[in-house]
Amino acid sequence: MFVEFIFMTHNRFIPQNYNNTISKGNVTWQSPSNIALVKYWGKKEAQIPQNPSISFTLNTSKTITRLEFTEKADRSNFSFEVYLEGEQKDSFKPKIETFFKRIELYLPFLKTYHFKIDTSNTFPHSSGIASSASGMSALALCLMSVEKLLQAPNFNMDYFYEKASFLARLGSGSACRSLKGSLVVWGKHDAIKNSSDLFGVEYPYKVHENFANYQDTILLVDKGEKQVSSTVGHNLMHNHPFSKQRFEQANANMVNMKTILENGDLKAFIELVESEALALHAMMMTSLPYFILMKPNTLEIINKVWAFRAATGMHLGFTLDAGANVHLLYPESEKQAIMDFIKNELVVYCQNEQYICDNVGFGANEML
Numbered sequence: 131m132f133v134e135f136i137f138m139t140h141n142r143f144i145p146q147n148y149n150n151t152i153s154k155g156n157v158t159w160q161s162p163s164n165i166a167l168v169k170y171w172g173k174k175e176a177q178i179p180q181n182p183s184i185s186f187t188l189n190t191s192k193t194i195t196r197l198e199f200t201e202k203a204d205r206s207n208f209s210f211e212v213y214l215e216g217e218q219k220d221s222f223k224p225k226i227e228t229f230f231k232r233i234e235l236y237l238p239f240l241k242t243y244h245f246k247i248d249t250s251n252t253f254p255h256s257s258g259i260a261s262s263a264s265g266m267s268a269l270a271l272c273l274m275s276v277e278k279l280l281q282a283p284n285f286n287m288d289y290f291y292e293k294a295s296f297l298a299r300l301g302s303g304s305a306c307r308s309l310k311g312s313l314v315v316w317g318k319h320d321a322i323k324n325s326s327d328l329f330g331v332e333y334p335y336k337v338h339e340n341f342a343n344y345q346d347t348i349l350l351v352d353k354g355e356k357q358v359s360s361t362v363g364h365n366l367m368h369n370h371p372f373s374k375q376r377f378e379q380a381n382a383n384m385v386n387m388k389t390i391l392e393n394g395d396l397k398a399f400i401e402l403v404e405s406e407a408l409a410l411h412a413m414m415m416t417s418l419p420y421f422i423l424m425k426p427n428t429l430e431i432i433n434k435v436w437a438f439r440a441a442t443g444m445h446l447g448f449t450l451d452a453g454a455n456v457h458l459l460y461p462e463s464e465k466q467a468i469m470d471f472i473k474n475e476l477v478v479y480c481q482n483e484q485y486i487c488d489n490v491g492f493g494a495n496e497m498l
C-alpha cells in the first residue's frame with residue numbers, strides 16, 4: 131500500500147508525450163539560498179529525509195543560472211558544459227552528471243540536447259555558504275522551463291513548482307526548500323498539511339508579524355573547503371547511537387515551531403533554533419568517525435551573542451549549517467542596535483572581516 135502510494139506520486143512527475151519540438155533556446159532563473167530552523171540531517175534512499183525540516187528562504191544570497199539548450203544528433207549520453215562566473219568549471223560536472231542520471235526518468239529530453247549551464251552567485255565565491263541549495267534549485271527550475279516550452283501551451287504552474295522542487299531535492303535535499311518563501315517545509319509531518327518527503331511546500335499557517343522581514347546576517351568565519359561534506363555527514367546518521375532520539379526531537383520541534391510562528395514568541399524561537407543548531411553539531415561530534423565543523427571563532431561569536439542577549443534583552447539568536455559560519459537571526463525592529471553590535475564586536479571573528487546582510491525572501495524568479 132505504502133510502496134504503491136510512493137510509486138503513484140513519483141509517476142505523477144513522469145511526463146507523457148510532449149506537444150512541441152524545439153531545436154534550441156535558453157532560459158534563466160535566479161534562486162535563493164535558505165537557512166533551516168529545524169534541521170535536515172540524515173536521509174534514506176533517493177534523498178528521502180529522515181525527519182521533516184523548515185527553513186527561512188533568503189533574499190539576497192542567490193544563484194543565477196542561464197541554461198542554453200541545443201538539439202544534438204547523438205542521444206546516447208548526457209552532454210553539457212558548466213561555467214561559474216564566466217569560467218569553465220569542470221569540477222562541477224560529476225555532481226551534475228549524478229543529478230541528470232537521477233532525474234532522467236522525469237525529464238526524458240535530457241539526452242536530446244547539449245546544455246550550456248552558466249551560473250553565478252551573488253555571495254562571494256567559495257565563501258563557505260551553501261551554494262548547493264540555490265544552485266540546484268536554479269538548475270531544476272531551468273530544466274522545468276524547458277519542459278514547459280516542450281509542453282506548451284497548457285502548463286499548470288502549481289505542478290511546475292512542485293515538480294521543480296521534487297527535482298531540486300534529487301540534486302541536493304535542502305535545495306527543494308529554496309523555490310518559494312518565506313517559510314518552506316520539507317518532509318512529511320502530520321501537523322503540517324500537504325507536507326511531503328518528495329518536495330518542499332510553503333508553510334501553510336498563520337505567521338506572526340514579528341517574523342516579517344526577519345534578518346539573517348551571515349558571519350563568514352571560515353571560507354575554506356569543509357573537511358566533511360554534507361553527504362558524508364548525512365550517511366553517518368545510519369547506525370548513529372542517537373539518531374532515533376534526534377529524529378524524534380526534530381519531529382517534536384516542528385510542532386513547537388508551529389506554535390511559535392503563530393504566537394510570535396521570540397524567546398522561544400531563539401531557544402528552539404539554537405538548540406536545533408547545536409543538536410546538529412552534536413550529531414557530528416558523536417558519529418563514527420566523529421568530526422567538528424565549528425571553529426574557535428564560531429564559539430567566540432556564540433558566547434558574545436549570549437552575553438549581548440543577557441545584557442540587553444534583545445532578540446538576537448544564532449543558527450549554524452554544516453560549517454563554521456554563523457547565521458545571526460533577529461527581528462527587523464532591532465536591526466539598528468544589533469548591526470552596531472555586529473560591526474563593533476563580532477566582525478573581528480570573521481575571515482577578512484566578511485559578512486553578508488540578508489533577510490527572508492520569497493523564492494525564485496524567472497528572468498525573462
Ligand code: DP6
Nearest residue numbers: 166169170302303304360361451452
Ligand atoms: C545542515 O541539502 O546540503 O544544511 O541532500 O546531501 O545535498 P544533500 O545535503 P544538504 O544538507 C543540508 C544540511 C543542513 C541542514 C538543512 O539545511 O536542513
